Amino acid sequence: MHLFNFAQVFYKAEHPMIFYKKTDEDCRIKGKFKEIDASGIPVFFDSKGIIEEVSHYLIYKSLKDTGATSSVKTYADQLQTFLRFLDENGKRITWRDVTDRHLVEFSNIKTGEGKKAAYVAGVLQTVFSFYVWAEQNQYIRQHVAIHGDERSYAISAKRSKNGWSWPYLPEGHSKSRPTPTNEDLERLHATTIEESEAVGVRDSLIFTIYERSARRMEALQIKVSDVPDWDEIERYQRENKIFHVEVLGKRKRFRDLDFLPETMELIRGYIETERLAAIKAAKKRDRFYKEPSDLFVGATTGRPLNKEYISRRLSGLMKKADVDGTGHRVRAKGLTDIVAAFDGYDDRGQPKSAQDVLIRAAEKAGHSNIESLRPYLALSRSEGIAAKLHNFELLRSLEIKIQMRKKKLAEMDKSHVLFETLSKDVDFENELFKFLQAYKDKR
Numbered sequence: 001m002h003l004f005n006f007a008q009v010f011y012k013a014e015h016p017m018i019f020y021k022k023t024d025e026d027c028r029i030k031g032k033f034k035e036i037d038a039s040g041i042p043v044f045f046d047s048k049g050i051i052e053e054v055s056h057y058l059i060y061k062s063l064k065d066t067g068a069t070s071s072v073k074t075y076a077d078q079l080q081t082f083l084r085f086l087d088e089n090g091k092r093i094t095w096r097d098v099t100d101r102h103l104v105e106f107s108n109i110k111t112g113e114g115k116k117a118a119y120v121a122g123v124l125q126t127v128f129s130f131y132v133w134a135e136q137n138q139y140i141r142q143h144v145a146i147h148g149d150e151r152s153y154a155i156s157a158k159r160s161k162n163g164w165s166w167p168y169l170p171e172g173h174s175k176s177r178p179t180p181t182n183e184d185l186e187r188l189h190a191t192t193i194e195e196s197e198a199v200g201v202r203d204s205l206i207f208t209i210y211e212r213s214a215r216r217m218e219a220l221q222i223k224v225s226d227v228p229d230w231d232e233i234e235r236y237q238r239e240n241k242i243f244h245v246e247v248l249g250k251r252k253r254f255r256d257l258d259f260l261p262e263t264m265e266l267i268r269g270y271i272e273t274e275r276l277a278a279i280k281a282a283k284k285r286d287r288f289y290k291e292p293s294d295l296f297v298g299a300t301t302g303r304p305l306n307k308e309y310i311s312r313r314l315s316g317l318m319k320k321a322d323v324d325g326t327g328h329r330v331r332a333k334g335l336t337d338i339v340a341a342f343d344g345y346d347d348r349g350q351p352k353s354a355q356d357v358l359i360r361a362a363e364k365a366g367h368s369n370i371e372s373l374r375p376y377l378a379l380s381r382s383e384g385i386a387a388k389l390h391n392f393e394l395l396r397s398l399e400i401k402i403q404m405r406k407k408k409l410a411e412m413d414k415s416h417v418l419f420e421t422l423s424k425d426v427d428f429e430n431e432l433f434k435f436l437q438a439y440k441d442k443r
Helices: 052-063 072-088 100-112 117-136 182-195 200-211 230-239 261-271 274-285 307-320 327-342 354-365 370-383 389-413 416-424 428-442
Strands: 019-022 028-030 035-037 042-046 158-160 163-165 243-248 254-259
Touching: 019 072, 042 052, 042 072, 052 072, 052 117, 072 100, 072 117, 100 117, 117 163, 182 200, 182 307, 182 389, 200 261, 200 274, 200 307, 200 327, 200 389, 230 261, 243 261, 254 261, 261 274, 307 327
Parallel strands: none
Antiparallel strands: 019 042, 028 035, 158 163, 243 254
């Protein structure tokens, strides 16, 4: 186990509750040959001080298990919920004493309090994963049934194709998280553009960037300076070239997001319309306002968006479009497309090996754990969408343009009263005034 420095984490001995604090930006893990940044890692405390084993587990999840679908904070919150359950129910036991009985009791109490089965199961699966890790790393021994024999263990386990799981999770836990289909995404983009005159194109572009496998923090890194001008976009179109935008991903590793010229056309258009309108409005309200370099800004503030706002905004739009899931699931669709782009047949006409496909796709998607992409390969092959990545992006760009044209046509249709008045030569000046006033009010 690596040594780690918690010098900047403060513990108050009088604090009776189990809780955690995150390490600050100065925290480093000292390995044999190098130091690794370890900021933002939850460290657990109880009345006696640091709970080292749980904290070590979260370090492992932060630095090793990059295929995890939940954030480390989620794991910390789930572990905290369970450890507080043990503490608050007067069990007077440590985490080392937990058995199936305690896990079942936790499940029964929480579901009895009205917690959804999926939530309870998520907490228990994280708790169980911690115990498997502790058993495998010899923090506890002969405690979890992962040894393949017939002996009795304190905590049961069953083997599946995805690894170990606890056999007694509450019913309803296995509902899979949906991945949007192309039809879902078409409807989502149409709804998004129709939703807002001020930010419809912006939000649709954020969804498009998610489809290119970008995470929230990566989408927010894109700058106006990353977007080429019209001449360069046209040159790339003629030469059939791809634009690459470098972003800093998880574990502070750089990777490229790939965009077709058609997508860059839409982004350049956003810069010169919606974004420009937001910047002008902000300057008018605040003479000290300075335009940010960030690509995506708020319509009312002109300031860069944050991760929390994006999550709320996109989730709301998906609900309105009747598309299940969250923005993260849109990214899952993008990951499926990336895997599909590397799939297909080799020079001999034989299907490419799954390992080769996953290695290349993981490098492109910024995943160090190739196994985390295996479900996307299965989905890709089941849908028969291998090697269609660019086609999807072309179609998406076209769909966005169509929706934008529909909005323009709808605006033009509102002027028919004006044209009819002109043809009849009846009170034209008054109708023109009302038309211009309505346009001004909308702006």
